[in-house]
Amino acid sequence: RRMLSSAGTAGVAGLVSGAVAGGTAGYAVADRAVPVTAVGATAVPFHGTHQAGITAPPQAQAIGHLAAFDLARGTGRTEAAALMRRWSAAAKAMTQGHAPACDDQIALDAGPCSLTATFGFGRTFFTRTGLTHRTPAALVPVPRFPSDAIDPKRSDGDLWIQIGADDPLVAFHALHVLQKEAAGAAEVRWQMSGFNRARGATSHPKTVRNLMGQIDGTGNPKPTDEDFAAKIFVPDSGHTDQAWMNGGSYAVVRRIRMLLGHWADLTRTEQEEVIGRRKGTGAPLSALKGAAETTPMDLNKFTRNGSLAIPADAHIRVAAPESNDGAAMLRRGFSYHDGYRTDGTPDAGLLFITWQADPEAFIKVQTKLDGADHLTRFIRHESTAVFAVPGGAAPGEYVGQRLLE
Numbered sequence: 001r002r003m004l005s006s007a008g009t010a011g012v013a014g015l016v017s018g019a020v021a022g023g024t025a026g027y028a029v030a031d032r033a034v035p036v037t038a039v040g041a042t043a044v045p046f047h048g049t050h051q052a053g054i055t056a057p058p059q060a061q062a063i064g065h066l067a068a069f070d071l072a073r074g075t076g077r078t079e080a081a082a083l084m085r086r087w088s089a090a091a092k093a094m095t096q097g098h099a100p101a102c103d104d105q106i107a108l109d110a111g112p113c114s115l116t117a118t119f120g121f122g123r124t125f126f127t128r129t130g131l132t133h134r135t136p137a138a139l140v141p142v143p144r145f146p147s148d149a150i151d152p153k154r155s156d157g158d159l160w161i162q163i164g165a166d167d168p169l170v171a172f173h174a175l176h177v178l179q180k181e182a183a184g185a186a187e188v189r190w191q192m193s194g195f196n197r198a199r200g201a202t203s204h205p206k207t208v209r210n211l212m213g214q215i216d217g218t219g220n221p222k223p224t225d226e227d228f229a230a231k232i233f234v235p236d237s238g239h240t241d242q243a244w245m246n247g248g249s250y251a252v253v254r255r256i257r258m259l260l261g262h263w264a265d266l267t268r269t270e271q272e273e274v275i276g277r278r279k280g281t282g283a284p285l286s287a288l289k290g291a292a293e294t295t296p297m298d299l300n301k302f303t304r305n306g307s308l309a310i311p312a313d314a315h316i317r318v319a320a321p322e323s324n325d326g327a328a329m330l331r332r333g334f335s336y337h338d339g340y341r342t343d344g345t346p347d348a349g350l351l352f353i354t355w356q357a358d359p360e361a362f363i364k365v366q367t368k369l370d371g372a373d374h375l376t377r378f379i380r381h382e383s384t385a386v387f388a389v390p391g392g393a394a395p396g397e398y399v400g401q402r403l404l405e
């Protein structure tokens with residue numbers, strides 16, 4: 001009887017406090033409030049100009065899986081096209097809350113739960129399918145940076161899928177179905193899983209916090225910005241050969257481990273100086289105490305004792321578009337925790353994903369951060385990949401059809 005009553009209480013508490021759901025408004029602050037029962041029922045359209053899973057705010061998807069695949073030997077363009085057709089059909093069904101053709105009845109009672117599946121092609125995909133001549137010029141390899149500690153086995157890949165959902169079971173189901181659909185055509189090269197915050201975890205909707213405890217996502221371009229699409233999505237180049245990338249984007253994926261032990265050795269004030277923002281509110285250090293997260297940062301502000309309010313090596317100063325000829329990207333990652341390493345430190349950090357119209361934006365900013373950013377001392381980049389993510393499929397099409405047909 002005690003179990004029953006505590007379950008009842010939890011249910012009521014969930015209804016009251018979990019009343020937040022997705023929408024495209026606002027990376028920095030709030031989504032629309034809707035009853036918690038709508039969380040499972042929310043479906044993200046599969047078809048559209050852009051693939052889903054790029055612009056929805058990260059707090060709208062509590063769990064993410066990233067999986068890279070390599071094409072199996074003997075898989076050429078025809079088989080790759082058939083795979084993209086199968087993947088698209090399965091993703092379309094599951095994102096709308098229907099059973100896919102090869103269902104395994106794992107998530108029978110769940111709604112679509114905002115499931116998204118986003119597909120990308122790595123550089124090697126083009127050579128393996130005889131399409132080298134159609135490799136987008138922007139799909140350059142990301143160079144190795146001096147502080148990198150990259151594991152090649154957990155990097156790159158011919159194909160990539162990003163899955164996001166509000167429910168872990170729905171997300172696993174989608175990953176499992178798509179991996180089964182690849183049988184004979186492609187094998188998993190690496191797979192990583194991460195999470196964001198659960199709806200209702202905070203008293204009002206907020207930008208997510210990462211595992212260093214910082215509010216993360218404030219400076220992102222906003223869908224309401226006039227130049228948002230130009231920064232994130234590939235424009236129509238006028239070349240029919242590249243038309244399959246119209247409305248597409250480039251995803252840079254970096255697994256970045258946080259050195260949480262070293263980080264904890266800093267005082268809260270020191271931690272705030274590393275980033276350039278206050279931990280509690282996310283407000284920039286150039287703003288008065290009590291300022292909000294959204295207060296614009298002032299890179300030219302000095303403190304009363306004559307030092308820069310946002311230090312010269314603060315992460316936000318070095319990473320800001322103002323310091324990088326306007327280079328901007330949409331950061332939309334997931335936290336991860338994969339247990340403990342042999343030295344006892346947590347294998348935890350950020351599955352850092354940026355979306356941009358040209359990966360050059362990431363390369364430019366990371367080149368600068370690697371040498372000048374105080375945060376570099378507290379993180380390790382351990383894997384790297386870049387993928388061309390085609391524009392969204394029109395009704396009746398599969399993702400990548402305009403490249404592969």
Ligand code: HEM
Binds near residue numbers: 212214321350352
């Ligand atoms: C801003 C954390 C890696 C680019 C921020 C902020 C935090 C943060 C807390 C301030 C809030 C915000 O605007 O989101 C981290 C952590 C990282 C990391 C913990 C690694 C584990 C990177 C990398 C890049 C990057 C690798 C790009 C190459 C940016 C940019 C901003 C930013 C562009 C916004 C700057 C602005 O205000 O204009 N990051 N970051 N970050 N970060 Fe990072």
